[in-house]
Amino acid sequence: MAVERERIQPVRLEDELKHSYLDYAMSVIIGRALPDVRDGLKPVHRRILYAMKTLGNEWNKPYKKSARIVGDVIGKYHPHGDTAVYDALVRMAQPFSMRYPLVDGQGNFGSIDGDPPAAMRYTEVRMCPITQELLKDLEKETVEWLPNYDGTLKEPVVLPSRLPNLLINGSAGIAVGMATNIPPHNLGEIIDALIACLERPEITVEELMQFVPGPDFPTGGIIYGEEGIKKAYTEGKGIISIRGRVEIEEKKGKTCLVISEIPFQLCKTRLIEKIAELIKEKRITGIVEIRDESDREGIRIVLEIKRGENVQVILNKLYTYTPLETSYGIILLTLVHNRPVLCHLKTLLVSFLEHRREIIIRRTQYELKKAKEKAHILEGLKIALDHLDTVISLIRKAESPSVAKKELIHQFELTEIQARAILEMRLQRLTQLERASLIQEYKASLQDIARYEAILKSGALVKE
Numbered sequence: 001m002a003v004e005r006e007r008i009q010p011v012r013l014e015d016e017l018k019h020s021y022l023d024y025a026m027s028v029i030i031g032r033a034l035p036d037v038r039d040g041l042k043p044v045h046r047r048i049l050y051a052m053k054t055l056g057n058e059w060n061k062p063y064k065k066s067a068r069i070v071g072d073v074i075g076k077y078h079p080h081g082d083t084a085v086y087d088a089l090v091r092m093a094q095p096f097s098m099r100y101p102l103v104d105g106q107g108n109f110g111s112i113d114g115d116p117p118a119a120m121r122y123t124e125v126r127m128c129p130i131t132q133e134l135l136k137d138l139e140k141e142t143v144e145w146l147p148n149y150d151g152t153l154k155e156p157v158v159l160p161s162r163l164p165n166l167l168i169n170g171s172a173g174i175a176v177g178m179a180t181n182i183p184p185h186n187l188g189e190i191i192d193a194l195i196a197c198l199e200r201p202e203i204t205v206e207e208l209m210q211f212v213p214g215p216d217f218p219t220g221g222i223i224y225g226e227e228g229i230k231k232a233y234t235e236g237k238g239i240i241s242i243r244g245r246v247e248i249e250e251k252k253g254k255t256c257l258v259i260s261e262i263p264f265q266l267c268k269t270r271l272i273e274k275i276a277e278l279i280k281e282k283r284i285t286g287i288v289e290i291r292d293e294s295d296r297e298g299i300r301i302v303l304e305i306k307r308g309e310n311v312q313v314i315l316n317k318l319y320t321y322t323p324l325e326t327s328y329g330i331i332l333l334t335l336v337h338n339r340p341v342l343c344h345l346k347t348l349l350v351s352f353l354e355h356r357r358e359i360i361i362r363r364t365q366y367e368l369k370k371a372k373e374k375a376h377i378l379e380g381l382k383i384a385l386d387h388l389d390t391v392i393s394l395i396r397k398a399e400s401p402s403v404a405k406k407e408l409i410h411q412f413e414l415t416e417i418q419a420r421a422i423l424e425m426r427l428q429r430l431t432q433l434e435r436a437s438l439i440q441e442y443k444a445s446l447q448d449i450a451r452y453e454a455i456l457k458s459g460a461l462v463k464e
Contacts, residue, residue: 025176028336033175035182037334037341037348038164038355039134039159042173044088047077049102050156052127053135063106063124063450070120079149082120090117093125097265098169099218104130112219112299114267133162136330141357161358164190164352166334170215176341180333183215183264185256190349196351198463205234205346215330217325219299220245220261232330234237236342244324248311249302255311259301263326268294272301274322284317286310360455360462370453373417375445380418381425382442385435387412391422 041049051072057064070085078085091097093105096112107123110116117123137160144156161389170184193211196203214229221242223229232238245261262271272292278284286309293300303318305311319325332343338353343351384391394411400402401423408419428434455461 021176028176028193032386033173034156034178034333034335034340035166035171035173037166037336037343037351039161040164040169040171041134041159042088043169044073044078044080044085045092045102046159047073047091047155048085048092049127049131049159050138051077052111052125052131053104053138057126059104059127059129059132061126063126066105066120066123066125069125076353077148077154077155086117086120089120089125090123096219098419099216100130100163100168101128101189102134102169104128112262112267113269128158130163134159136160136162137359137363140363142362142366158355160363161352161355163187164349166352167348171334176339178333179331181329181331182334183328183330184217185212186216189213189216189456193345194347195352197353203346206230206343208345208349209233215240215328217242217264219264219266221263228330229233232332233345236332236344238330238364240328240330242326243319243326246315246324253307255305255307255309257303257305257311257315259303259324260299262299263323264328266323266326268292268299268301271323275303275318278317278321283321284314286314338429357462364452364462365457368449368456371445371448371452375449376415377418377421378438378442378445380414380421381429381438383412384415384422384425385410385430385438388430395423419433 011377032043039046040373048069052058052069055064055069056070060262066086066089069089070082073085074080074082077156089103090105090109093101093103093109095101104126105123106125108115108118109123118367139155144157146157147153148155164187166182167185167190168187170182172181173179189212193208196208196211210229212233213372214223214226217343221244222241224241228238228240230238232240242263244259244263244266247258247260249256249258259271262268272290275284276290279287286306287303288306289302289304291304293302303314305314332345332348333340334343334348335341336343336347390411391408394407395404398407404423405416408414408422409416414422429438
């Protein structure tokens with residue numbers, strides 16, 4: 001038997017490196033690091049939420065072990081390490097990481113002090129009520145689906161997302177040669193901005209800033225200066241300064257500085273340690289005692305000031321030498337049509353509205369199709385009820401169900417679907433009450449069809 005000689009094609013190393021690196025870079029950008037502008041999720045987060053939905057792990061159902069969710073995700077959709085998936089799951093449950101948490105966690109999910117979460121075998125999770133809005137209408141053919149990594153299952157390319165998740169929860173990620181850092185915002189402000197975009201398509205970014213004055217971080221803090229925000233919203237990149245909220249308290253003759261809010265992503269323990277270190281080095285003087293009185297109600301770090309010291313000087317030194325004042329670099333980089341694009345505020349808002357418009361159209365098309373199918377069957381049943389004696393006689397005389405079906409189709413000009421529905425009809429539907437109910441149901445289906453067709457023909461109705 002002749003052995004086919006192996007074909008060897010010479011390739012320049014530089015060319016192969018270039019193509020391979022670009023393929024790798026795009027894989028990281030699209031498949032791992034950057035969120036989609038439509039639902040604000042990276043693939044790992046989308047797969048976690050979809051796996052929770054398929055497991056029935058909803059907000060009004062019992063909690064399930066985190067290990068169960070992680071196992072389902074890596075076994076069906078995300079062929080990576082369990083640690084990466086669990087870390088993503090934990091972050092979605094942390095109220096100090098997410099402005100609007102998507103996962104309701106039970107157990108130790110870490111803390112703002114930097115404590116690690118408990119192992120996945122100990123913690124339990126379920127969706128938050130708000131998460132249902134990201135997944136709503138998923139079963140109504142509203143989004144594209146693609147095969148999972150081994151081709152045995154399907155997973156959604158994007159979620160229908162009734163919420164502007166990218167803007168309200170933000171996102172951060174480092175890809176190859178690029179990075180994104182989108183801050184979270186207030187839901188009410190973003191919705192007002194979306195309504196403004198719908199009512200005035202020509203609205204400018206400067207005008208939108210009247211509705212969205214700036215980010216809204218889960219840990220609070222005060223943003224100083226509008227220039228960085230304006231630059232980020234108009235150009236896609238900008239740097240803002242965030243200060244912790246500090247109040248001066250006078251109690252029992254003692255003066256205290258009380259820190260009640262800290263900059264986003266700052267570990268509280270690290271801040272306390274840094275202040276203690278500066279006191280020890282005598283770079284900050286006048287602080288007698290540091291107490292962490294934080295509890296479930298919120299952050300409360302108390303700095304007791306020595307009598308006679310200038311409180312404002314100490315506060316300024318805290319802002320200068322500690323992370324109580326930090327810079328936050330905004331980079332509004334996201335995937336638009338599977339391509340990394342540096343967006344401004346209006347682009348993010350309009351992209352979400354376009355996504356929702358497409359979802360509404362696809363959902364209406366699905367509901368129209370289902371309504372027509374239902375009306376078609378009800379029409380057949382109505383014909384059968386109008387000629388009840390003839391239909392019963394025909395069925396009784398037929399030798400088999402298939403013969404009865406053929407006779408029904410021939411005599412009443414029915415379709416096969418209608419004939420099958422007549423044969424499967426329960427006897428209780430022959431009562432006067434059921435007949436009236438069927439006719440009412442048929443009329444309601446026709447009204448639904450008219451309404452869905454009107455929505456598809458009218459852009460104004462889609463907008464509503």
